[in-house]
Amino acid sequence: MKNVLCSVVALLISMCMETIVHADILIIGNKGVPVNSISKEEIKNIFLGNKDKWESGEAITFVNVSVENIHEEFTKNFVKKTPSQYISHFRKLVFTGKGQIPKSFDSEKDLIKFVSETNGAIGYVSKEAGSNIDLIKIIEITE
Amino acid sequence: MKKALFTIIMCIALVNNVLAFEMEDQVAIYGFASQGYMKTTTNNYLVDSEEGSYQLREMVITFSSQIASNFRVGAQFAAVDVGTVGNNEPVLDWAYGDYRFNEYVGFRAGRTKASLGLYNETKDIDAVRNSIFLPNAVYHPLLRDSLLSFDNIALYGDFPIHDYLGSFSYQFSSGTTSLAKDGATNKYIESIGFMNDPSTEIGDAYVAAGIWNTPLENWELGSLRLGASYFKAQLYIDGKTTDNIAWFALSKASGFKAKTFINGQAAKYAIEPYQIVVLSIEYTLADMIISAEMNKTKSDRYLSFTDPDTKTTYQYKSPTNPIGWYIGSSYRFTSWMELGLSYGEYFMDRDDKDGLKMVKTYQDYNKxxxxxxSMGLPVKAAEVPKDYTYWQKTLTLSSRFDINENWIFKLEGSKFNGTAHVIRGDNPQGVDKDWYSIAAKITFIF
Structure with a gap:
């Protein structure tokens, strides 16, 4: 019984930690992106390549950042995959002709620059990197 | 040509960054090249494995371009060498245009991969999985080209069922294909002794596949996908008769009017319908993936021969209904190391799992x-197959090492019981029931 209780507490702690991590990731978009908020399900569909247009009909360009801990937290918490599962997903798409591997930037600064200059672009950065930058739109995450 | 493809892949790999810059937003180029080695304790399997063989090679190059936001075109060339199959000759693996109306409906036309089970579309792309070989119990290694890709049209899409019921992905396709004369399927058909010099065409192939992404999709509790796919086609094979007992049965059916049925006469062999149902389940919990699949095949085989003198056509029906299943799991311990374990069973005929009915057929024939x-029929005694040639049970331990983002090394060992997927012609000295294999493979991917 004691073990079960410990497991439940550990699970709750890990779920709380996940919430904290969510708060540390910002979803950012080009200023012209026609949404101000986006659900987690939509984020997942966009970053898996299943949703390729905004409601306005404009094409979505989604981009990743290869800063290890940020990319890992994003794929785990929003796409529900590990980074290796995420790249495998896109390799499957590539070698069956169903998609291309999304652009990935070595730095958050480069990603922000790309998103700010590309119509329909969406990406993610850490809270520290994305706050107080006027070039981009911070998109609110809804459940 | 094969050297040319290899050279192209290597050159593109070397200057990939330049291309990525120059061809940005125009044509994306991807590819991989892999080289493997396989050794078995006994029984030549897929390659000359008893001696140990390096004839385990794949080279793939892919071109794709997003022409408009909803229109994509692409093509992939592949050269494989698996024993006597492929011989590094480049073939058009797929090439199609893809128009997506919206996320619910899209349309593809051209040569596309057959969406059968969880992994058929990617069975030549080992970089996307843990193991070197897919579980042979469900993904028949000797028929790989007959289920790989088709010239067809396809309808596909994804749609949410309900907020609490997850989403559903589907694909329907219809098409046809001709198989390479020296391909795996023709080699397999020849090996089972029904036809010599076979040439196979697949007509009217239909594939319907659906995957339900269940609402169980949570980092702590895991994600669950359930799939079902259905394939139906006809296989038409032209070739020459053999001394197989099936031809004797056909002679018998004709009342022994045409003794020339046996050996070297032009004849037809049809598998109609060739029908496969694959049920799939995949559960992912963080770094662990568990999958299980079952393949249930129905194949009614018809041998037919037209007597050149009387123009009468005789036909012999031989239904064969294989079944196979596996369960496997992989776990990624670190960003660079993953281990996997799987077990599967395959039976050539689900109504004769121990092979004894077929053994008795041969014994009765020999008698x-x-x-x-003495009646003047030119038949000879057949070698009675062992019962264990009608099943294959496989336990595999595999490991994968991602050396960096471009290089992958794999090492795996398997324990086999039975030889249903071992070609008799590759083992003229006979086959052994229990055997082991070890395989290694290195892949460069870009």
């Missing part, structure tokens, strides 16, 4: 040979 010879 009748002296009498048939």
């Amino acid at each position: 009748a040979v002296p009498l048939l010879n």
Whole structure:
């Protein structure tokens, strides 16, 4: 019984930690992106390549950042995959002709620059990197 | 040509960054090249494995371009070498245009991969999985080209069922294909002794596949996908008769009017319908993936021969209904190391899992040979197959090492019981029931 209780507490702690991590990731978009908020399900569909247009009909360009801990937290918490599962997903798409591997930037600064200059672009950065930058739109995450 | 493809892949790999810059937003180029080695304790399997063989090679290059936001075109060339199959000759693996109306409906036309089970579309792309070989119990290694890709049209899409019911992905396709004369399927058909010099065409192939992404999709509790796919086609094979007992059965059916049925006469062999149902389940919990699949095949085989003198056509029906299943799991311990374990069973005929009915058929035939010879029929005794040639049970331990983002090394060992997927012609000395294999493979991917 004691073990079960410990497991439940550990699970709750890990779920709380996940919430904290969510708060540390910002979803950012080009200023012209026609949404101000986006659900987690939509984020997942966009970053898996299943949703390729905004409601306005404009094409979505989604981009990743290869800063290890940020990319890992994003794929785990929003796409529900590990980074290796995420790249495998896109390799499957590539070698069956169903998609291309999304652009990935070595730095958050480069990603922000790309998103700010590309119509329909969406990406993610850490809270520290994305706050107080006027070039981009911070998109609110809804459940 | 094969050297040319290899050279192209290597050159593109070397200057990939330049291309990525120059061709940005125009044509994306991807590819990989892999080289493997396989050794078995006994029984030549897929390659000359008893001696140990390096004839385990794949080279793939892919071009794709997003022409408009909803229109994509692409093509992939592949050269494989698996023993006597492929011989590094480049073939058009797929090439199609893809128009997506919206996320619910899209349309593809051209040569596309057959969406059968969780992994058929990617069975030549080992970089996307843990193991070197897919579980042979469900993904028949000797028929790989007959289920790989088709010239067809396809309808596909994804749609949410309900907020609490997850989403559903589907694909329907219809098409046809001709198989390479020296391909795996023709080699397999020849090996089972029904036809010599076979040439196979697949007509009217239909594939319907659906995957339900269940609402169980949570980092702590895991994600669950359930799939079902259905394939139906006809296989038409032209070739020459053999001394197989099936031809004897056909002679018998004709009342022994045409003794020339046996050996070297032009004849037809049809598998109609060739029908496969694959049920799939995949559960992912963080770094662990568990999958299980079952393949249930129905194949009614018809041998037919038209007597050149009387123009009468005789036909012999031989239904064969294989079944196979596996369960496997992989776990990624670190960003660079993953281990996997799987177990599967395959039976050539689900109504004769121990192979004894087929063994008895051969024994009865052999008993009748002296009498048939005395009647002037040119038949000879057949080698009675062992019961274990009608099943194959496989336990595999695999490991994968991602050296960096471009290089992958794999090492795996398997324990086999039975030889249903071992070609008799590759083992003229006979086959052993229990055997082991070890395989290694290195892949460069870009």
